[in-house]
Amino acid sequence: MKKILLPALAFVTLSACEDIWNREGVGFTGIDGEPRTIVESREAAGFVASRDSVPAELAGLTTPQLLTEETDPAKVAGVAIDNGGRVPGQAVEIGGDRQTLMLSTVSVNNVLYAVLRTPEGAADRMDVSTGPQFAASIPRLTGCLIGGNVYQKGTSSLRTSGFAAPLNCR
Incomplete structure (x- = not known):
């Protein structure tokens, strides 16, 4: 009973x-x-996927598998950013507030990263305020949870060429 x-x-x-x-x-x-x-969604994430099926399109792309001797998390994320896709076929195009951005995944030392970069040939770099918006959008854009901090490429306090964040897809 x-x-x-x-x-x-x-x-x-x-x-x-x-x-x-x-x-x-x-x-x-x-x-x-x-x-x-x-x-x-624009207010919450800062940008909207240009297509409705970003996680499915992202899963259909090949994820580069890389190894590095670096142990510092920021440097490992820098390797991910350097190898993130910047062209269709290697990354999914998503719409930004002011520019088109490219989203891809890269595995470095068996850690999967979501990488957000400007398209190849783009003269503009991203505003660093895109980082927190990217972090908030990771579950919607990748289907995974964020697994740590968001790292940026370079040391500029205003502009960057890319962001990377580890993913927790379990």
Whole structure:
């Protein structure tokens, strides 16, 4: 009897808080995991994927497997940025606030990184404020959780050529 009453009591208690068919709140981000509106997603992420299926397109790309003797996490991320895709076929094109950006994955020392770079031939570099926006967008863009800090290429406090963040895809 306890096996039936306890789950029923939990269901009734939780459903009393809100309509059970209202799929808003923690864990519900809209239809098929997409943001509810484009405006909402731009404000939250800083940029919107130019296509609806970025995680699927990203999974279809070859991920370079690299080894380095570097042990400093920032230098290992720098290797990932240096080898991140900058052309279609090696990266997925996503739309930025002011420019097109390229998203790819690179494995360095068996750690998978999401890499965001400017396209090949682009004269502009990214604003460093793109880093936190990139970090917030990683689950939506890659289908994985962020597994650490976001690293930038270079030491400039204003502009960078790329960002890398380790992924936790388990």
